[in-house]
Amino acid sequence: MGVLSATVLAQAFALVFDPYVLWVILASAVFGLFVGAVPGLTATMATALLVPVTFFMPPVPAIASIVTATAMAIFAGDIPSCLLRMPGTPASAAYTDEAYAMTKKGQGELALGSGLWFSILGGLFGTAVLITAAPTLAEIALKFSSFEYFWLVLLGLASAVFLALGNPLKGLVSLLLGLLVASVGLDNPAGFPRFTFGNAELAGGLTLIPIMIGMFAVSEILRGATRIEQPWEMAQARIGNVLHGMWTLTKRYPWQLLRGSVLGTAIGALPGAGADIAAWMSYAVSKRFSKEPQKFGTGHVEGIIEAGASNNSALAGAWIPALVFGIPGDSITAIVIGVLYIKGLNPGPTIFMNNAPSVYAIFLVFILANLLMLPLGIAAIRAAKQMLRAPREILLPVILLFCVVGAFAINNSAFGVLLMLAFGVVGYLMEENGFPIAPAILGMVLGAMLEENFISSMIKADGRVLAFFERPIAGSLGVLTLAVLAVPLIYSLRRSRYWRRG
Amino acid sequence: MPGQKFGPAWFPGLVAIGLALCGVALVFSAARERAAWAEVPAWIRSHRARAGVAALLGGLLAYVLLVDRAGFHFTGIALLALWVRVLGASWRVTLPVAIVATLVIHLAFYKLLRVPLPWGVLERWAF
Numbered sequence: 001m002g003v004l005s006a007t008v009l010a011q012a013f014a015l016v017f018d019p020y021v022l023w024v025i026l027a028s029a030v031f032g033l034f035v036g037a038v039p040g041l042t043a044t045m046a047t048a049l050l051v052p053v054t055f056f057m058p059p060v061p062a063i064a065s066i067v068t069a070t071a072m073a074i075f076a077g078d079i080p081s082c083l084l085r086m087p088g089t090p091a092s093a094a095y096t097d098e099a100y101a102m103t104k105k106g107q108g109e110l111a112l113g114s115g116l117w118f119s120i121l122g123g124l125f126g127t128a129v130l131i132t133a134a135p136t137l138a139e140i141a142l143k144f145s146s147f148e149y150f151w152l153v154l155l156g157l158a159s160a161v162f163l164a165l166g167n168p169l170k171g172l173v174s175l176l177l178g179l180l181v182a183s184v185g186l187d188n189p190a191g192f193p194r195f196t197f198g199n200a201e202l203a204g205g206l207t208l209i210p211i212m213i214g215m216f217a218v219s220e221i222l223r224g225a226t227r228i229e230q231p232w233e234m235a236q237a238r239i240g241n242v243l244h245g246m247w248t249l250t251k252r253y254p255w256q257l258l259r260g261s262v263l264g265t266a267i268g269a270l271p272g273a274g275a276d277i278a279a280w281m282s283y284a285v286s287k288r289f290s291k292e293p294q295k296f297g298t299g300h301v302e303g304i305i306e307a308g309a310s311n312n313s314a315l316a317g318a319w320i321p322a323l324v325f326g327i328p329g330d331s332i333t334a335i336v337i338g339v340l341y342i343k344g345l346n347p348g349p350t351i352f353m354n355n356a357p358s359v360y361a362i363f364l365v366f367i368l369a370n371l372l373m374l375p376l377g378i379a380a381i382r383a384a385k386q387m388l389r390a391p392r393e394i395l396l397p398v399i400l401l402f403c404v405v406g407a408f409a410i411n412n413s414a415f416g417v418l419l420m421l422a423f424g425v426v427g428y429l430m431e432e433n434g435f436p437i438a439p440a441i442l443g444m445v446l447g448a449m450l451e452e453n454f455i456s457s458m459i460k461a462d463g464r465v466l467a468f469f470e471r472p473i474a475g476s477l478g479v480l481t482l483a484v485l486a487v488p489l490i491y492s493l494r495r496s497r498y499w500r501r502g
Numbered sequence: 503m504p505g506q507k508f509g510p511a512w513f514p515g516l517v518a519i520g521l522a523l524c525g526v527a528l529v530f531s532a533a534r535e536r537a538a539w540a541e542v543p544a545w546i547r548s549h550r551a552r553a554g555v556a557a558l559l560g561g562l563l564a565y566v567l568l569v570d571r572a573g574f575h576f577t578g579i580a581l582l583a584l585w586v587r588v589l590g591a592s593w594r595v596t597l598p599v600a601i602v603a604t605l606v607i608h609l610a611f612y613k614l615l616r617v618p619l620p621w622g623v624l625e626r627w628a629f
Contacts (some may be wrong), residue, residue, distance in 0.1 A: 053615055169524060172520070174518045176524065179513075179519070180517050188513070192510035221558065221621060222559075225554035226543070226548075227551070228548075247538045280596050391591070392589070393589035393590040397586045397589065397603075398582065398599075401604070404565055404578075405574070406620065412618050414570060415566075421563065423563040432543070451515075455508045455513075473573050
């Protein structure tokens with residue numbers, strides 16, 4: 001199967017090094033840097049906004065634009081952290097205070113430089129893991145039946161709930177709401193219309209792209225409007241050669257770099273948790289194992305190195321389950337999976353047989369995007385002050401009109417805009433009240449897959465629950481899933497008993 | 503459904519049970535912390551923020567209702583003008599931004615990327 005032959009590689013190179021594709025990559029890089037650098041515009045939002053743009057592109061440039069824009073956005077999120085004390089994307093939030101403290105100490109150049117340099121190294125590490133792990137996993141996944149897929153989906157949903165920041169109960173509510181949305185329409189194993197109220201628009205199920213544009217973009221625009229009167233105050237920083245001193249830092253903190261990249265890739269590959277959670281965890285790990293933990297929070301570069309590498313490596317890690325199983329590793333790949341289906345690159349283990357050149361072209365784009373980050377990132381840091389001066393009262397409306405056009409174009413109907421509006425409000429209210437959005441999105445994307453594999457397994461097993469554990473891989477996945485579900489339950493029970501006693 | 507043990511109601515039924523249980527648990531945990539029933543967010547006191555949010559939501563609803571008749575170009579310019587103005591720009595900035603941004607979206611999406619836009623009353627002159 002997915003043996004990488006010279007012909008496949010040559011075809012992949014030809015697909016990527018085509019003038020049209022290279023222009024798309026360059027344009028999406030600039031777009032991603034801008035979206036990442038402006039607080040309130042996130043990498044996930046960039047992906048949602050790119051979907052309508054990629055609608056009529058061939059598969060490889062369509063996917064390439066998303067890969068490039070998100071990689072750039074996650075790095076660029078570090079820029080306003082250093083200059084405004086505001087994360088450009090949630091993935092930088094973990095070390096925003098640290099980066100800003102460095103700028104205040106006069107080390108802004110070093111903070112920006114390590115954001116860029118270690119983002120690139122982390123991104124390349126994650127890409128290397130993606131390239132080696134995905135085909136191997138696909139080989140194993142070829143033998144999976146509905147039992148294995150059922151557990152895999154459930155494991156993904158469970159880890160999405162429990163890895164989300166904050167209250168797992170609210171994460172569970174979010175997930176269940178997502179599953180409820182997924183069950184609307186005719187598209188279920190019985191082919192029976194559910195929750196359609198006789199409406200033709202609902203019979204086909206709710207289209208996910210307008211919903212995602214609503215939850216990831218419209219909700220952020222609403223939040224931006226509520227904060228329109230808060231001024232952005234820029235810290236003064238003298239910025240010369242941002243790469244100055246990077247090699248010394250790499251030699252001084254090699255373990256931090258490696259640990260951040262490994263943890264980031266792993267968190268990325270776990271469904272539901274993406275770059276933001278990877279950065280929080282890596283920052284905490286870095287402080288825990290540091291020789292000088294007392295320096296954390298005072299403008300110390302160590303945590304920025306580890307978490308900065310971590311969030312960019314998570315980006316590539318998330319593509320592993322997305323490509324191999326069709327299970328998104330983060331919110332970005334949740335959107336990407338929809339695009340893959342539209343483009344005929346159906347995710348699943350057979351993607352390495354049916355579409356090998358395209359998949360390897362995507363891998364090449366990952367490498368290219370991370371290499372391109374060096375010159376473009378330096379340019380973005382130079383242009384940061386201009387980018388951050390973009391007037392929000394113009395930016396927010398124009399982006400919203402973009403969203404409207406995108407939501408309309410998917411089905412060529414105003415119903416998409418209505419969906420976008422409704423889910424924009426829902427997403428805003430959820431986030432304001434501490435309900436994470438990622439589990440809901442994962443539920444919507446995986447709901448049909450969960451139900452289908454559950455029902456067909458039940459029919460095969462004739463209702464015998466033990467059959468779910470009889471195949472070796474299914475059994476181990478099942479035990480693992482139950483463990484993931486049980487641990488936080490026990491933990492919260494013990495904690496509540498502790499509270500009652502205290 | 504006859505002849506099928508696991509019909510279409512199975513899955514939504516499980517989800518409903520889960521949601522009901524979570525709802526009860528949330529009410530209990532909030533009651534234990536003596537949380538308020540509802541809180542008014544701070545931005546509601548800012549006139550500009552309140553007007554902005556209202557204009558964004560109302561404008562989107564108006565788009566859904568009007569676009570099939572009025573077409574993208576008129577509604578787009580009108581909505582952008584409303585939004586940019588309410589969020590705090592002067593009319594001298596607002597009008598050029600609304601017209602230029604709508605034209606750019608027309609060129610980028612309709613011409614370059616061939617994304618469908620509703621023309622409405624302008625259908626006859628679509629180009």
